[in-house]
Each structure stands twice: as C-alpha cells, then as structure tokens.
Amino acid sequence: MERQYDVEVxxxxxxxxxxxxxxGCASVFFACRYPQATILAIEPEAANxxxxxxNAAPYRNIVPIRAAIWGRPDVLAIANPSDESWRFQTRQAxxxxxxxxxxxxxxxxxxxxxxxxxxxxxxxxxGAEKQLFSAPCDRWLGRVCAMFVELHDRFEPDCGEALRRAxxxxxxxxxxxxxxxxLRRDCTMEINRHLEGRGNVWxxxx
Numbered sequence: 001m002e003r004q005y006d007v008e009v010x011x012x013x014x015x016x017x018x019x020x021x022x023x024g025c026a027s028v029f030f031a032c033r034y035p036q037a038t039i040l041a042i043e044p045e046a047a048n049x050x051x052x053x054x055n056a057a058p059y060r061n062i063v064p065i066r067a068a069i070w071g072r073p074d075v076l077a078i079a080n081p082s083d084e085s086w087r088f089q090t091r092q093a094x095x096x097x098x099x100x101x102x103x104x105x106x107x108x109x110x111x112x113x114x115x116x117x118x119x120x121x122x123x124x125x126x127g128a129e130k131q132l133f134s135a136p137c138d139r140w141l142g143r144v145c146a147m148f149v150e151l152h153d154r155f156e157p158d159c160g161e162a163l164r165r166a167x168x169x170x171x172x173x174x175x176x177x178x179x180x181x182x183l184r185r186d187c188t189m190e191i192n193r194h195l196e197g198r199g200n201v202w203x204x205x206x
Contacts, residue, residue, distance in 0.1 A: 002178060003029075004148075004177060004179070004180060005029055005033075005122065005148055005180075006029075006033065007146075007177065007182060009119060009145065009146045009184065010145075011119065011145070011191065012036065013030075013034045013036075013037040013119035013120050014037055014038065014115065014117075014119055015038055015040075015115040015119055016034065016037050016038070016039045016040070016119060016120040016121075016122070017040045017106070017118055017121050017122065018039055018040065018041045018042060018122050019106075019121065019122060019124070020042065020069070020122075020124035020125040021041035021042055021043040021064070022052065022086055022124070023043075023048055023051040023052050023085075024041055024043075024051070024055035024056050024062070024064070025055075026122055027041040027055075027056060028055060028056070028059060028062070030120065031059040031062050032059075035061065036061075037061060037119065037120075038061050038063065038113070039059075039061055039062045039063065040063050040113070041056060041062055041063065041064045041065065042065050042067055042068070042069055043064070043065075043066060043067075044066065044068035044076065044078065044088070044090055044101040045085070045088045047085065048088070049064065049066045065104075066101065067101060067102045067103070067104045068102070068103045068104070068128070069103075069104065069105070069123070070090070070103030070104065070105065070128065070132065071105065071131045071134065071135025071136075072105060072135055073102075073103060073105060074093075074102075075092070075093045075102065075103065076090045076091060076092060076093055076100060076102070076103040077091060077093040077094075077097050077099060077100050077101070078099070081099075088126060089127055089128065089155065090103070090125070090126075090128055105135075105140075106118070106121070106132075106137075106140045110140055110143065116190065117143050117145055117187055117191065118140075118143060118145065119145050119146065120145070120146050120147075120148070121144050121146070121147045122147070122148045122149075123147065123148070123149045123150065124149075124150040126152055127152040127155035127156035127159060128156075129149060129152065129156075129162070129163060130156045130157075130158060130162045132162075133159075133162040133163045133165070134162045134166075141166060141167065141170055142170055142190070143190065144170075144185075145184070146183065147167075147172070147181075147182070147183040147184075148180045148181075149163060149180060149181045149182075149183065150179050150180050150181075151163065151181060160181075163181065167183055171185050172184060172185045
C-alpha cells in the first residue's frame with residue numbers, strides 16, 4: 001500500500017528473489033510491476049506459506065518455495081513460533097526437532113534457476129540477514145543488481161554492519177526508503193560478459 005518497493009531499477013528485472021515473503025504482499029507487487037519477471041517467494045513458516053501460496057495462485061510468475069534463506073545449507077526451525085506472524089525468526093534446528101524447514105542459500109537459488117543475475121533481491125528475514133551477510137557471499141553478491149534490505153539490529157545486533165561489510169567491494173549505491181536500505185549498482189558489465197557467445201542468457205529454465 002505504501003509502494004515501498006516502487007523504485008526504478010535497471011535493467012528490466014527478469015529474476016526477483018523475495019526472501020522472507022510472509023504472505024506474499026511484496027511478491028504480488030513485483031508480479032504486477034514486472035510481469036516479465038520470475039519471482040521466487042521464499043517463506044519458512046507453514047501457515048504464512050499456505051497464505052502465500054493462495055495469494056500467489058493468480059500470478060503465474062510467482063514461484064512459492066517453503067524454505068528459509070540462510071548463509072549455508074542447513075536444517076532450521078522457527079525460533080519464536082508463538083510470536084506475531086510477521087516476526088518469525090529462524091535458528092539452527094536440534095537433532096530432536098521434527099517441525100523443521102530447509103535453509104537454502106542465494107547461491108543455490110541462482111544455480112537452480114540458471115539465471116546470470118538477480119535483478120532484485122528483497123530481504124526481510126527478521127535478523128537472519130546478519131548470518132547471511134556474515135557467511136561467504138562472493139559467489140553471488142557480485143551478481144545482484146538491486147537489494148531491498150530491512151535490517152533488524154533490534155533483534156540481532158550488527159545486522160547493518162554485516163551488510164555493509166559484505167557489500168563494500170561491489171560498488172552499490174545506498175539509499176533509504178521507509179524501513180528498507182536500498183542498494184543499487186550498474187550491472188552492465190556483468191550482462192555483457194554473460195551475453196558474449198551465449199545468445200539469450202534469459203532463456204534459462206526456471
């Protein structure tokens with residue numbers, strides 16, 4: 001409703017990852033704003049995911065995935081299951097837990113899609129951004145053109161520091177809109193490199 005994600009990005013987005021999709025509001029916005037894009041909507045909590053799946057059903061370009069974005073492949077659990085639906089956090093699961101969800105990496109998603117770039121990466125993962133950006137990012141961060149990141153230092157100290165330390169080498173320009181830090185960079189060189197001798201790199205199956 002506040003059009004927090006209505007920000008001009010270039011090139012025209014083809015792959016969008018909505019990490020922490022909740023019930024799909026941002027995914028639906030992206031699907032309408034960029035009808036040619038594929039949106040991977042990642043949500044770990046079961047009830048939220050079911051609502052996400054229902055909200056995404058009319059949009060063929062949204063792919064709901066029940067998982068959690070994490071800095072390494074892992075098995076995770078919801079850390080605060082009795083909290084509000086928009087505040088769910090994830091943590092590493094114990095061996096005895098059965099209500100678990102897979103933790104996947106951005107690199108894994110890129111490998112799965114076959115896409116050369118992530119045009120928009122929206123991250124709202126309730127403090128897990130510290131774990132994400134503290135892990136090795138060099139195999140995917142240079143392939144991101146724009147990021148919308150909601151920081152949760154109130155839950156997990158130094159989220160912002162981890163983000164800025166990880167992104168410093170990549171030439172992102174930072175701005176702020178609402179609760180989000182917006183990071184954008186020129187991906188022209190990456191696009192040209194992938195186009196050399198490859199035809200249409202956007203024909204990769206998703």
